[in-house]
Amino acid sequence: MYLSIEETADFLSMPEQQVRRYVLDGRIKSVHDGEQYLINQAQFERHLEQVEYVKRQIDEWRNTPIPDDIDVKDED
Numbered sequence: 001m002y003l004s005i006e007e008t009a010d011f012l013s014m015p016e017q018q019v020r021r022y023v024l025d026g027r028i029k030s031v032h033d034g035e036q037y038l039i040n041q042a043q044f045e046r047h048l049e050q051v052e053y054v055k056r057q058i059d060e061w062r063n064t065p066i067p068d069d070i071d072v073k074d075e076d
Contacts, residue, residue, distance in 0.1 A: 002031075002038035 005023060009016040022028040023037050028044070030037040 001041045003041050003044070005037055005039070008039050008044070 003011065005019050006016055008028070009019040012019065019028065020037075023030045023039070028039060030039045032038075
C-alpha cells in the first residue's frame with residue numbers, strides 16, 4: 001500500500017511542505033506516478049522502526065556511566 005504526501009504528513013504529524021521537501025531531497029524514498037509522489041507504507045514503517053532502534057541505542061550509550069580505570073594512579 002502506498003501513502004500520499006498528505007497521508008504521510010498526517011501520519012508523522014508534520015507539515016506537508018516539510019514532507020514534500022524530504023521527498024524531493026531524497027530523504028524519504030518515493031515513487032512518482034506522473035501526478036503525485038507515493039511512499040511505500042511498509043518500507044517507510046520499517047525505516048521508522050530502525051530509526052527508533054538507533055535512537056534507543058544512542059540514549060543507552062549516553063546513559064552508560066564511564067567505568068573507573070583500574071590503572072589510574074593518584075600522583076599528588
